[in-house]
Amino acid sequence: MVELHRWLSHQHSGLRTYVALQKMTDELAETDSAHRAVYRLLSSILDPFIASFDEEPLPASLAETTFHRLLAVMRDADSAIALAPDQQIDALNRMAAVDLIRPAVSP
Numbered sequence: 799m800v801e802l803h804r805w806l807s808h809q810h811s812g813l814r815t816y817v818a819l820q821k822m823t824d825e826l827a828e829t830d831s832a833h834r835a836v837y838r839l840l841s842s843i844l845d846p847f848i849a850s851f852d853e854e855p856l857p858a859s860l861a862e863t864t865f866h867r868l869l870a871v872m873r874d875a876d877s878a879i880a881l882a883p884d885q886q887i888d889a890l891n892r893m894a895a896v897d898l899i900r901p902a903v904s905p
Contacts, residue, residue: 799831799876802826806872813851813895819868820844829873836875843871847898864898871896 801820809815820841827837847864871893878889 799872799879802870803869803876807869811856811861813848813856815865816848816868817842819849833879835890836878836893837888840871840875843893843896843898850899860899867896867898869871871898 802819805822809818823841823844824839826833827841827851831838870891874889874893878886878893881889
């Protein structure tokens with residue numbers, strides 16, 4: 799997960815980055831069964847965002863805001879892996895509430 803976050807932090811905030819990240823998380827979900835739920839969740843968070851801007855220009859301000867939100871989600875995902883199982887569930891539930899286009903609602 800650390801490598802994935804590191805990769806993302808060096809990418810451009812454009813749509814291609816989200817598509818590439820989704821492909822990576824899908825592949826990791828198949829190969830890293832111990833963390834499959836985190837990777838599937840990350841991939842599903844990307845779906846609505848990618849669908850919203852597929853083949854359309856992404857406004858620069860939205861791209862930057864969304865990219866920073868995604869980096870925060872990736873940090874949370876990385877941290878969640880080391881938590882106790884009950885705390886992992888709470889962290890995954892918070893991640894599942896994320897809407898990359900709009901701020902997540904606090905539980």
